[in-house]
Amino acid sequence: MKNKLLIIGASGHGKVVADIALKMEKWENIAFLDDNESIKSSMGLEVIGTSNDVFTYLEEYEIFVGIGNNTTRQKIHEMLETVDASIPVLIHPDAVVGSQVDIGIGTAVMAGVIINCGTKIGKSCIINTGSTIDHDNYIEDYVHISPGVNLAGTVKVGQLSWLGIGSVISNNVNITSGCLVGAGSVVVKDITEPGVYVGVPVRRV
Known part of the structure; x- marks a missing residue:
């Protein structure tokens, strides 16, 4: 493991990521890259270049x-x-991660998250503040689970889907890739077509 961490993106989500990294206390130095050249620092950490500069920092x-x-x-x-x-995995010290949980590289697990046993989470996912993922879930790559989302047992969420804040997914439900589930929505049966879904229970819009 290298003792320096470079975060691409110094605004909203990047700041939360940096906060997790600071609390993990694994890296001696943490810095940002950001394409907005007017941003010189964030979270008290230096912005040392743009995303195009990443190749010069790969060794370090x-x-x-x-x-x-x-x-x-x-x-x-x-x-x-x-x-x-x-590429590391970032897990906030106040998250609870059960046994036999597999979390892919580039995934961030925020404060207050609970991930129960037997769950697999893919690469570069966002498991946001206070969300709960119960047993035997499968979250594919590049998924965003928003704050306060609750997933029951044996749920599958397809690649690149985004579950909006406070949404609820019932047990044994599959959500296909490329779905957006609106804030506060409730999913009680499989979603088989990509699209935007809202309501209680959800309907496609």
Whole structure:
């Protein structure tokens, strides 16, 4: 493990990522890259360049993508994998992670999250503040689980889907890739087509 961490993205989500990294106390130095050149520091940490500069830091730093947009995060994460970047997993010390849980590289697990046993979470996911993921779930790559989302047991969420704040997913439900589930929505049966879903229970809009 390298003792330096470089976070791509110094605004909203990137700041939360940096806060987790600071609380983990694993890295001697943490810095940002951001394409807004007017940002010189964030969270008291220096912005040392733009995303195009990442290649000059690969030997020295572990690299983490701190960008909330799923598609943008995927694009940068996949580029980092092609150049053999060292990509960590960030888990807030106040998260609860059960036994036999597998979390992919580039995923951030925020404060107050509970992930129960037998769950698999893919690469570069966001498991946001206070969300709960029960037993035997499968969260595919580049998914965003928003704050306060509750997933019951044996739920599958497909790649690049985004579950809005406070949404609820019933047990044994599959959500296909590329779905957006609106804030406060309730999903009680499988979603088989990509799209935007809202309501209690959800309907496609």
